[in-house]
Amino acid sequence: MKWVFLLVLAAVMIFPASGALSAEEPPLKRITFIPHWLPQAQFAGFYVAQEKGFYRKRGLDVVVLRGGPEKPPIALLRSGKADVATLWLTSAIQAQTPQFRLVNTAQLIQRSALMLVARKDSGITKVQDLQGKRVSLWEGDLSIQPLAFFRKHYLQVTVVPQASTPNLFLRGGVDAASVMWYNEYHTILNAGVNPDELTTFLFADYGLNFPEDGIYIPEKAFRRDPRSFCAFVEASLEGWRYAFAHQDEAVDIVMQRLRQEKLPANRGHQLWMLKRLRDVYGSDHAAFGILREEDYLTVAGTMQAGGLISGYPNFERFAVRCGGHGR
Numbered sequence: 001m002k003w004v005f006l007l008v009l010a011a012v013m014i015f016p017a018s019g020a021l022s023a024e025e026p027p028l029k030r031i032t033f034i035p036h037w038l039p040q041a042q043f044a045g046f047y048v049a050q051e052k053g054f055y056r057k058r059g060l061d062v063v064v065l066r067g068g069p070e071k072p073p074i075a076l077l078r079s080g081k082a083d084v085a086t087l088w089l090t091s092a093i094q095a096q097t098p099q100f101r102l103v104n105t106a107q108l109i110q111r112s113a114l115m116l117v118a119r120k121d122s123g124i125t126k127v128q129d130l131q132g133k134r135v136s137l138w139e140g141d142l143s144i145q146p147l148a149f150f151r152k153h154y155l156q157v158t159v160v161p162q163a164s165t166p167n168l169f170l171r172g173g174v175d176a177a178s179v180m181w182y183n184e185y186h187t188i189l190n191a192g193v194n195p196d197e198l199t200t201f202l203f204a205d206y207g208l209n210f211p212e213d214g215i216y217i218p219e220k221a222f223r224r225d226p227r228s229f230c231a232f233v234e235a236s237l238e239g240w241r242y243a244f245a246h247q248d249e250a251v252d253i254v255m256q257r258l259r260q261e262k263l264p265a266n267r268g269h270q271l272w273m274l275k276r277l278r279d280v281y282g283s284d285h286a287a288f289g290i291l292r293e294e295d296y297l298t299v300a301g302t303m304q305a306g307g308l309i310s311g312y313p314n315f316e317r318f319a320v321r322c323g324g325h326g327r
Contacts (some may be wrong), residue, residue: 018179026062029228032083035067036091039257041273042182043086044250044265045066045108049239051253066261077102077218084232089211089299090141091293093312097227103217104319105233107291109212111280114145116201117185118170118176122222127206133175136162145203145210148302152206182276184236210299211291212280222320223225227263230322239288244278247271291319 035043046064049055055062065071066081073085074095087095090103116135118124124133130150135157137143143159150157160174168185169177170191179185181202189195203210215233222229243250251270258265281288293315301310312318 015052024141028056028057029059029231029304030063031055031228031232032063032065032081032279033084033232034065034073034076034086035069036088036213038068039254039261039263040278041065041251041254041270042181044243044245044254044277045272046236046240047253048243048250048256049102050247050284052239052242053234054235054238054242055146060161060228060231060235060236062235064230066099077216080242084215084229086213088141089214089296090144090303090317092214092216092299092304093126093318094141094309096309101313102224102318103219104214104291105217105229105322106215106237106289107211107220107295107319108214109277109280110288110290110292110295111281112145112173112204112208112210112212113181113276113280114142114203114212115179115185116146116149116203117166117179118194118199118201119163120197120199122175124175126199127155127201128129129199130155130157130176132156132158134158134160134173134213135176136160136168136174137178139160144303144306144308145208148208148306149201149203149206151306152208177222182273182280186272186276208302209295210302211295214291219317226320226322233289233322235249240281241288242322243279249302250274252281290321293319 033046033065035046036084049245050062050064068071073082073087074091074162076082077085078100086108089104091103118130123129133228137146137159139161160168162168162178164178166179166188168174170188179188209298215227215236251267254270255265255267296315300309303309304312
């Protein structure tokens, strides 16, 4: 019995110690992520990845900042206050300098959702009917496609600066307006305008498919630690796949984020946004998360022709692939 007691005592002393050692895991890698706009279903995959632990299981401690106009993501990347950002492809191309380069690690929106919308009762039913009309446009990168569209079709229009809402269009202040298919278009429908009362011009249908949201990282930072950044990308794509497969749960997570940030929260609108995003994330020509070279060259070439840039990086340097894309 004495020997049995000694064996039990030894086991008690040894196994807790070995268990404590096995519980010591390497510290999580902190990554700060800035979305390029305010919290909404446009970023659901990232919120889901954080909530479901997809980042943590890959050894990451991800901080998701609140985006918006007061936090320009490129400025935060330059200053080191953010490690990763979502940006439109046009924004990332324009941001390139010899001293500061960004790499595209995943292309999320592959089919452009930017469009013009017009009321049919204003006499606009086809492209040429826009001639001489008042059209409201967002400024900056969001004006690149519509201005290229006008040049392509030899249209002379009166451009009116557009705020963040389609209210000017709804009040009859302009004949046509810029909207995102997954966002402001639905706002117009919710305001009581029927789809058959509207004429829409999706730029992607007119040879101007500019991929939009992508995941961007400063090139120097990515080269220093590709493993951690690729882990972020893969976890984020897992979050998006989960969000599209479990849309109600994903919208619950988005709504929770909106309430935390004390922002207006309309569940129906967020669900519409997520469903439409599913449509533009997919492409007949590119795997999930992949930026096509053809799309990159189309966008960069259009920007150069419009005098917005003098040159651009070769595709192989600009777009990097982490393992697992397209699955």
